Amino acid sequence: MSPIVIAIVVAAFAAGIAGGWFLPPHGRRGTAKLPRGTRRILLPFTGMYISRRAFDAAVRLARVEDATIMPAYLARVPRHLPLDAPLPAQCLQAMPLLEAIEQRARSQGVRVDARIMRGRTYRDALRRMLDAEPVDRVIVSATSNSGKGLSADDLEWMLEKVPAEVLILRPDPEDRRKVTAEAVAGHF
C-alpha cells in the first residue's frame, strides 16, 4: 500500500472521529418520533379505571393497523375555575392510570400517546380533544361509562358528530375487568 493511500485512509479516519466529536448531538437525533401518517385510536375515559375490554380492543386494533393508542383522561373543570386552571387533584387520579395503560400497551408492542383533556363537561373535554387532534377511531365501552362518565346522550353525540369511526362496546359481563392504577409496575 502506497504512502499516499495510507495517508488518505488515516486522514479519512481522523476526519470521521473529528466529525463524530464536533457534530452537534442533535445531528444524530430523530429516531424516537412517531412514524408519519400513523393511525390514532382514541380511548377516552373518566374516573378511576378503564374497561379492560375497551383497552384490549384498542390494543388488538392498534396491532393490526400499526396504530398508536391515545388514552385520554377527560377532566371536568369546575365552573368557578378558569378553563386553563391546573387540576392537581384530578391529575393525581389520572397519572398513575395513564402510566398503567402505557406500561400494559407497550409491553404488548403498541405505541401510546397519552392525553389529559379539560372541559366543563366530559363531552366538552372530548370535543376539545377532537378539535385539537384528529383521530381515526374512537373506542368507548358503554358499560364502564354508565352513571358517572359519558352518558347515553354523549355516546349518541359521538356517533353523530365525531369525524372518525366510533366503536361503542356493548355492555358485557366481562366489563367487571378493569385496568386500574394498581396495575402500575414498580414504584410510581
Place this chain on the structure above:
Amino acid sequence: MSPTELQPTSGRGHYTIFLGMAAGVGKTYRMLEEGHAELEAGRDVVIGLLETHGRADTQALAEGLPVVPQRRVTYRDLDISDMDRPAILRRTPEVCLVDELAHTNAPGLEHEKRYEDIEDLLDAGIDVLSTVNVQHLESLNDRMAELSGVRVRETVPDSVLGRADEVVLIDISPEALLARLRAGKVYKPKRIDAALNGFFRIENLAALREVALRQVAEEVEAKRLTTETVGTREDTVAADLPQAVGERLLALVEPYPGTQRLVRRAWRSAQRLGAQLDLLWVAPPGREPDAEQERQLAALRHLASVLGATLTVEAGDDVADTVAGVARDRGTTYILMGRSRPARGAARLRVPLPQRLMEALPGVDVRIVADRSVRHEKNQ
C-alpha cells in the same frame, strides 16, 4: 415561644400567625390563650379585632382582655364595623390580637386588607398575634378550590406568612373537627347540615390538613436556612424564600410521545416533594420543528398547563450547557431525564450527559427515569 422570650431584631413588633386548615380548629381560641399568658406576664395586651362567630367558649375566653372598640364606617347606606387601626396606634399597646388577617376592609379605610393594617401595627413596634386559614394563601387558592369545590375570595400573598416571626399550626384531626362541628361548637345549628354537605367533608379536610402541615414545614425549613445563610430578617426578601430554599424539579423532555412517561414521573416526584416542576426541551438551533413535533409540543404544553408546570423551549447545540444554564436560573435542585439513546461511533468517547450535568451543577441531583414497561416486557 412567647414574644417576651424573643429579642426584637429591630423596632418592629413580633408577628405570630396561628394557621389552620379550616374554621373551627381553634386558632382564635389559641390566640386568646396566648393573649392571656402575655397579660399575666405583665404586658399591655389588647384585642384589636375578634371574630367569635357566636362561639360561647371563645367569647368566654375573651373576657378579661381589654378591647379596642371597632369603628363604624358607612358605605352606600350600610353601617359596617371594622378594626380601628388609628385607635390602636394611638393606644400603642405592647401586644395586639387581630383575628382573621385575610379579611378585606370596609371601603374607604386606609388599607384594602387587614394584613396591611397589621403591618402598620408591627412597624409601630406592637407585637401582633393573628390567625388565618390555609386556603386564604394566594398560591394555594386554585388547588384548594379544586380540592374543596369552594373558592375563597379573600386571599393574601404567601409573603405574609414569610414575614411572620412565628407560624403556629393549630392542628386537629378531620374526625375531631367534624365532631366539633356536629356538636355545634363551630357553627350555629342551622348552618351545620350545609357545612357537613359542603366544605366540611372528610376528604376535603384531610387534603386541607395535608396542605397546612406542608406549608408550615416549608416555613420552618425556610426560616432555618435563612438563619443559617443570611442572618437577620432585614437581609431577607421574604417573597423570595420559597424560590431560594424549596425543591424545584427540571425534567428534560423532547417532543415525542414517550416523553410523557417522564413528565408523569417527574410530576409525581414534585408532588411528593411539594416542589415546582419545570419542563425543558433543548431544541436544535436553526431548525424549525416539523408538523409532528409541533403537535407533540402542543400536547406537552397542554399537559404542563394541566399539571401546573411550565414548559420552556431553549435552542442550544450543547445540551449540557443549555440545561445547566436553565437550572442555575431557576434554582433547580433535581434534574430528571430519560435514558439516552445508545451513542454511536466517536460519540461513544463523549462524556455522557448525566455526568456532564453533575459536573456542571454540583449539589443538583440527577435522576434517570427507568422505563418500567421495558422491564415488564423482559419479565414476561
